[in-house]
Amino acid sequence: MLETTRCFGTAFTQAERCKKRLTGLIPPAVESLDLQVQRCLHRIDSLKQSPLEQYAYLDRIRTESSNLFYKLVMGNLKQIVSIIYTPTVGLACQEFSRIYTPASAPGLFLSLADQENLDLVISNWPGADPDICVMTDGSRILGLGDLGVNGMGIPIGKLSLYVAAGGFNPSKTLPITLDLGTNNPKHLNDPFYLGTRSHRPRDSQFYEFVDAVMAALKRRWPKLLVQFEDFSSEHAFGTLERYRNKYFMFNDDIQGTGAVILSGFINALKLSGTPLKQHRILFFGAGSAGVGVASQLMDHFTHAEGGLTKAQAKKLFWLIDSKGIVTSDRSDASRYPSHKKLFLREDMGGKQVGTLLEAIEHVKPTALIGLSSVGGAFDAAVLTRMGELNQAPIVFPLSNPLTNAECTFEDAVKHTQGRVLFASGTAFPGQEHPVTKQILEPGQGNNMYIFPALGFGASLAKATKVTDHMVYQCAVSLSKQLNEEETALGFLYPRIERIREISGLLARDVILAAVEEGVATEPFVTNLNLLEGSNESRQKKAAALLQWIEHNMYTPSYQFKL
Numbered sequence: 001m002l003e004t005t006r007c008f009g010t011a012f013t014q015a016e017r018c019k020k021r022l023t024g025l026i027p028p029a030v031e032s033l034d035l036q037v038q039r040c041l042h043r044i045d046s047l048k049q050s051p052l053e054q055y056a057y058l059d060r061i062r063t064e065s066s067n068l069f070y071k072l073v074m075g076n077l078k079q080i081v082s083i084i085y086t087p088t089v090g091l092a093c094q095e096f097s098r099i100y101t102p103a104s105a106p107g108l109f110l111s112l113a114d115q116e117n118l119d120l121v122i123s124n125w126p127g128a129d130p131d132i133c134v135m136t137d138g139s140r141i142l143g144l145g146d147l148g149v150n151g152m153g154i155p156i157g158k159l160s161l162y163v164a165a166g167g168f169n170p171s172k173t174l175p176i177t178l179d180l181g182t183n184n185p186k187h188l189n190d191p192f193y194l195g196t197r198s199h200r201p202r203d204s205q206f207y208e209f210v211d212a213v214m215a216a217l218k219r220r221w222p223k224l225l226v227q228f229e230d231f232s233s234e235h236a237f238g239t240l241e242r243y244r245n246k247y248f249m250f251n252d253d254i255q256g257t258g259a260v261i262l263s264g265f266i267n268a269l270k271l272s273g274t275p276l277k278q279h280r281i282l283f284f285g286a287g288s289a290g291v292g293v294a295s296q297l298m299d300h301f302t303h304a305e306g307g308l309t310k311a312q313a314k315k316l317f318w319l320i321d322s323k324g325i326v327t328s329d330r331s332d333a334s335r336y337p338s339h340k341k342l343f344l345r346e347d348m349g350g351k352q353v354g355t356l357l358e359a360i361e362h363v364k365p366t367a368l369i370g371l372s373s374v375g376g377a378f379d380a381a382v383l384t385r386m387g388e389l390n391q392a393p394i395v396f397p398l399s400n401p402l403t404n405a406e407c408t409f410e411d412a413v414k415h416t417q418g419r420v421l422f423a424s425g426t427a428f429p430g431q432e433h434p435v436t437k438q439i440l441e442p443g444q445g446n447n448m449y450i451f452p453a454l455g456f457g458a459s460l461a462k463a464t465k466v467t468d469h470m471v472y473q474c475a476v477s478l479s480k481q482l483n484e485e486e487t488a489l490g491f492l493y494p495r496i497e498r499i500r501e502i503s504g505l506l507a508r509d510v511i512l513a514a515v516e517e518g519v520a521t522e523p524f525v526t527n528l529n530l531l532e533g534s535n536e537s538r539q540k541k542a543a544a545l546l547q548w549i550e551h552n553m554y555t556p557s558y559q560f561k562l
C-alpha cells in the first residue's frame with residue numbers, strides 16, 4: 001500500500017528534524033512508537049460508541065504511518081483485528097460508498113469497461129511491485145451478500161493481517177476489487193454507490209474478464225501471489241479450478257478455511273479417542289466453505305497414518321444443504337454445482353431426511369460441522385443427541401457472525417455435560433465445566449492462523465503455484481503448534497497472540513512442501529537442498545530456513561532514513 005511522504009511521525013529526534021527540515025512541522029515532543037501506540041489506544045477507546053469511526057481512524061493511521069499502525073495491530077491483535085477486520089469491516093464495506101474520502105488509492109479497481117486496457121490500468125498502480133494481492137469481485141462479502149465495489153474493505157483488511165500475522169512488507173501488498181457491476185438493487189439505486197451501475201455479467205463474460213485480469217497481472221508482476229476472496233460460491237470453485245495450475249494463486253474461503261478446520265479437527269480426533277476409520281462426519285451446509293472443509297478433511301483421512309483409500313474415506317462424509325442430504329438420487333441432483341458432486345451419497349436408496357435430528361439418527365455422527373449460516377440450528381435436542389452418541393462429540397458451529405453460529409459454546413458445554421470438542425467461527429467466551437468447575441476455552445477456527453503463513457511461505461519460496469500438498473502441510477503444521485500449557489488445557493488451536501511465532505514455523509513447513517513438490521524457485525531455498533542428507537543435517541537446514549524466514553518478516557520499527 002502507499003506510504004505518503006507528507007506524514008511525519010513524532011519519533012524524529014531534534015537532530016533528524018533539523019537534517020530533514022522538519023523543525024516546526026511536527027509538535028515539539030519526541031516520542032517513542034510505544035507512546036504513540038498508547039495515544040492510538042486512548043483514541044480508539046474514546047470512539048467505542050462508534051465502531052465505524054474507530055475503523056475510519058485506524059484506516060487513516062494505516063495510510064499515514066504503517067510502522068505505527070502495525071505496531072498497534074501486533075501488540076493488540078484481538079482488539080484491533082475486530083475493528084480492521086471482522087466484525088467491523090463488514091459495516092465499513094456496507095458504508096464504503098458513503099464514507100469514502102478522496103485520499104491516496106485504497107487499491108486497484110479493475111472494471112469490465114477496462115478489459116481492453118488492463119495493462120495500462122494496472123501500470124497506474126503507484127506503489128512498489130507487490131508480492132501479494134487479495135482480489136475480490138464483491139459478490140459475496142462475508143455473510144452480507146453482493147456489495148459490488150464496496151467490498152474493497154475486505155482486500156484492504158485482509159492484507160493488513162498478511163502483514164501483521166504473516167510478515168509481508170506493507171508496501172508490497174495490493175488490494176484489488178473487480179468491478180463487475182452488482183445485482184444488489186440497494187447499491188444500484190444508491191446515488192453514492194462508487195461502482196459501475198449495471199447488473200453482473202453472465203458467466204462467459206465473467207471468466208473472459210478474470211482470465212484477462214490474471215494474464216495482465218502476470219505480465220506485470222510474474223511472481224505476484226493472488227489470493228481470491230469472497231467470490232460467490234460457484235465462481236470461487238470455478239476460478240480455483242481454472243487457475244490453480246496456471247497461476248500462482250489460492251482461494252482462502254475454500255483452501256484456507258479447509259486447512260484451519262482440518263488443523264483443529266486433527267487435534268479433536270486425537271482427543272476424541274475414536275480410531276480414525278470409525279469417525280462419521282456430518283456437514284450441515286454444503287457451500288464453498290462446507291465443501292472446502294470436507295475436501296481438506298478427506299485429504300487427511302487418506303494421508304494420515306493407516307489412512308483410507310479415497311473411496312473408503314468418502315463413505316465417512318455426509319453433506320446436508322437446504323434441501324437435505326446431498327445424494328446422487330435427489331430430485332435436483334442434475335442441477336448440483338460441480339463442487340457438490342464430490343460428496344454425493346449413493347446409499348440412501350431414494351430416501352431423504354426431514355430434519356437435522358433425523359439426519360443424526362441416520363448417520364450417527366462422531367462429528368457435526370456447521371457451515372450453513374443458520375443460527376441456532378444445533379439446538380438442545382441436537383447437542384444432547386450428539387452427547388448421547390459420543391463420549392467426546394466433535395461439534396464445530398463455524399458460521400459467522402455470532403447470530404449465524406449454529407450454537408454457542410455455552411449450549412454445547414451444557415448439553416454435553418462439558419464433554420464437547422468444540423471450535424467455532426465466532427469467538428465465544430470460556431465456560432465453566434459443569435462438574436470439574438475448570439474453565440473451558442473454546443477453539444476458534446480462524447483463517448488467520450493459515451492464510452498469512454501459507455501466503456508468506458509460498459511467496460518467499462517464489463513457488464510457481466500453491467499446491468494441495470502445501471495447503472495440507474500448513475494445516476498439519478498448525479495442528480502441531482500447541483505448547484505444553486495449551487495441550488494440557490485440551491486446546492484445539494494455539495492462542496492467537498502467538499500468531500507471529502507460529503506463522504514463521506508454518507511458513508517453513510509450507511516451503512518444505514513446496515520443495516517436495518518441486519515448485520519452489522527461490523535460489524536461497526533450492527540451494528539449501530532441504531531434502532538431502534541425514535536427519536540431523538536436514539534439521540539444521542530447516543533451522544537455517546526458519547532463520548531466513550524470520551529475517552524476511554516485516555517488523556514495525558522506527559528507522560530514520562535520510
Ligand code: NAD
Nearest residue numbers: 233257285286287288289321322371372373399400425445
Ligand atoms: P454458502 O452460501 O456458499 O453455503 C451455505 C450452505 O448452507 C449451502 O449449502 C446452503 O444450502 C446451506 N444451507 C442454508 N440453509 C440451510 C438449512 N436451513 N439447512 C441446511 N443447509 C442450509 O456459504 P459459505 O461460503 O459456504 O459459508 C457458510 C458459512 O461458513 C458462513 O456463515 C461463513 O461465515 C462461514 N465460514 C466460516 C469460516 C471459519 O470459521 N473459518 C470460514 C469460511 C466461512
